Amino acid sequence: MTIVLRYVDNLGFVKEIFIGVVHVKDTSSLTLKNALNEIRGQGYDGASNMRGEFYGLKVLILQENDTNFYVHCFAHQLQLVVVAVAKKHDDVSEFFEQISLVVNVVCASCKRKDLLWEQARQRVQKGLCSGEFETGRWLNQETTLVRAGDTRWGSHFNTLTSLMKLFADVLVVLEFVKVDGGSLANRQQASGILAYFKSYEFVFTYI
Template structure:
């Protein structure tokens, strides 16, 4: 475009859309510069149905705010944002509930036709039926790539809660001192799980107390004023374990107890026999008056397997053995006759012979009393109000 020339913007933009090119060059490509002809602009504008006015009408339609493409797209985007936020809000409610009560999120079969798609999706389904707007904006009523139900999305939501909890703890602590007690226990898959966060203490395991790569060293790298305190309850447990393992008679006693549990709990059939025998004994005792009735008395129980790293669990094993001793004898006599294999019958015979020995009776009552006392002390050492 050249200076000192007049051009028609409306006709320049929309003239081609009306398939009219005649007479456009003067106000479009060349520009109008014949300024002595004053009626030229009015002539170009023409009547109501002229090409100029039609082009102007189309331009007005384009520039109208409510009909502009960018406005329509923005409104559509805002509507989708509102739907997504509503969908995300319901997902956050479901995640908060499952995290609060410590339940698993995922299911074995999460397909649409599954009867149980996992707790996360099932909770979403339960919430959405309470509100029509939420129902129309969740799960199958949304795009498949925007349902907020994929495993990765679930993990991301959980991680967001983790960050919020850490931020809340950090804000609460501020510049004050803090304590962190760290312990671990193995789950059924033999993986170590972190548990029992109470204060900064450690057991004597190398992965906790090691000078260079232990958890203690890693914490001291972040905070050199942290105190290293060996858990008193764990020290007590270590003392009991070391003393028991150093004594041949006690060590052999607990090996025999472990063997008893393995034989009794080897099959469901033996567990059923033990349970039925105990029920029959209790019924006879109640009928004869030998046993008292009352709340918490005569509860159904079974032999408890002792844990490898929790010496206090051995007390529970001995307690259950004392309560079920007569029933265990009946079961062992059954295995001794109908054990199925020679090894099973020989195991049952060996245990029955050991039960008749003085050593068994002596160690049973001695260790029962010792573990009962140390168990009580261990619980006292783990109380929140305990200070040292």
């Protein structure tokens, strides 16, 4: 468990100071309580083991020391708000639903994942031979599509970044599924995604 002190300075800037890493055998509320028992104020996310009404970490701490206070992590709240607001916009909501479907279809089997990886490998190899890609440490690392999570808005950014890097390779996999998908539903999904990629809504939202 990582312990970080977060506060706002006199200028209104949020500061974070790394305190240390504490080993915990599990993430149950009681175990976390014992590890945090000496800390006056805590801030965590809204998971049930943290803010549960009866057995959450917040309740266990307040039972022994009512001067402590619980703060639902503001950064986490902001991420939840951004995701909720984005879903209220029809085009943005449709966009991320389609992106989620892309990840599901392309990464649905080892065969498709292998095809994605092989296409990326060939593309990078060709780029290196032609001088289009630079060589160096940490460059041209193997990657895959990243699934977005509603509780982490940053994961949506990672999903889009991975799709940008692998877009040409993803198209190859989708064309493969469109023709040789294991079921009619799979072929229809791939065909629908490819059609969406050519739409004005996708291009406008993605760019």
